[in-house]
Amino acid sequence: MNDVIELENITKDYGNGKGVFNVSFSVKEGEVFGYLGPNGAGKSTTIRQLMGFIRPQKGECRICGKDCFLEASEIKKDVGYLAGELSFIEDMTGKKFIEFIAKMKGVTDFGRTKELLDRFELNPKGKIKRMSKGMKQKVGLVCAFMGNPKVVILDEPTSGLDPLMQNRFVELILEEKKKGTTILMSSHIFEEIEKTCDRTAIIRAGRIVAVEDIKSLSEKRNKVYKITLPNAKIAEKFEKESGMIVKERIGNCIQCIVKDKVADTLKTIAEYQPVDLEIKTQSLEEIFMHFYGEEEDG
Amino acid sequence: MISIPLLKRNMACCLKPFLIIFAVLCMYTVVIIYMYDPKMADMLKQYQNMMPGVMAAAGMTGVASSLLEWIQIYLYGFLMLLFPLIFIIILVQKLIMGYIDNGSMASLLATQNSRRKIIVTQALSLILWIVILMSGITIVGIVGGQVMFPDELQIKNYIILNGSTLLMQLLISGIAFLTACICSQYKNYYMFGAGIPLLFFLIQAISNIGGKLENLKYITIYTLLPTSKIISGEGGILFQNMTMIVLIVLLFGSGIWWFCRRDLAL
Known part of the structure; x- marks a missing residue:
């Protein structure tokens, strides 16, 4: 199978040992890939480079063979993204925001959006400013999966969700996996990755310490x-x-x-x-x- | 080239500040036209003689021998520069800096719209709002003048005055825009984006006092808006206008260029 997401020796040094150093791994087509590491290990920094928000000082990252910084807008046609630190347009209602993002993405079929709203039992009528962390997370998930993207990148997807919703999320990921969606999700909780992912990279202090099969990692545990x-x-x-x-x-x-x-x-x-x-x-x-x-x- | 949904959103989210600033400026324009009275002009002339420094610092110098001069002296020295400046600072904050500072730019960039498309849309929205503001004020001024003092206002020169003022506002927007494209946090944006225009404004105010301080006019951009010269209809402001246009293009161009290549901590 083809590698959909590829990272080759990407380095972004923020000084004081912060940043990511020589990070390399790849995610195959249709694979659900975990990205595990403690807080501040560099998970979000890696993902920001994949999303083309920051440019690596060294190395290359590609999605579907395209450069993540230079061809960012081309890549985004196929990519759904959930940020780690959610920040939406606060003065909009959740509904308005979801519609706005749909228009920005050129998504015209609202069936999927509605199904996602039902799945997460989200009533997005209120202002985003007044929403709890969990509700914002749901809005983010709806935006990430709307329009059925081929690749989904999720940064700490379950933070703020209650156990019931975490299960719904796991179900969603498993369904997407069946459909053949390629998913990269970061987390600091092993169990979450264990339930959904095929393989995982483990990052610590900005360096990849292992890329493991989930099965063999579980066995080692x-x-x-x-x-x-x-x-x-x-x-x-x-x-x-x-x-x-x-x-x-x-x-x-x-x-x-x-x-x-x-x-x-x-x-x-x-x-x-x-x-x-x-x-x-x-x-x-x-x-x-x-x-x-x-x-x-x- | 631009994103229509984002443009619509920009027009909606800036409507409230626009209405407030527009209302304030309309009020001042109408009130100042209403107050026009050659006798009043004499009285204000006396004020200027009594405390020349204070009046000059507020940009109020010269004798109003016509309605247009009256408007130029009492509106375009201070109010028509300050209130649009406030509007610009709010606009740039709402259209660019806010998205960068709170990270919601990530939501926009996670869609297939390129950075260039997004930032060009924001720049155009900014320019559009300022054009709307200045056109609105111009219309209010013309209508107000015609109603209260029929045939008194030299409309052509009034429009030229507002045209040059529009360029000045766009130039200031360019400074704020470029700053927002470079900065990651509000505080830096306010320090430079609002600080630099305010500094120019203060230098202008001081240089207005005259004497040796007048030389300060060479280091403030407001010198590119010689309002009294414009309304005299002498012409010769082509150089200033061209300079402003070149600077506007440079400022917006470099802002867009920088935004497209910078790191965004989203």
């Missing part, structure tokens, strides 16, 4: 078992004899890091008569720490 045992003595015994990797022990509480082997682990734990058990998935930061070494922070 450990679980943290937080076990509360009857007393400190048993906890000590557990630490010495259970054979599990104990991350920390405070009194009768133990935290273990476990990969796969759910059945065996549970059996082992059961032997020690636990009072409570909590299982959590490693956070994105913890994956970084684990797989890419505990490099210098920031």
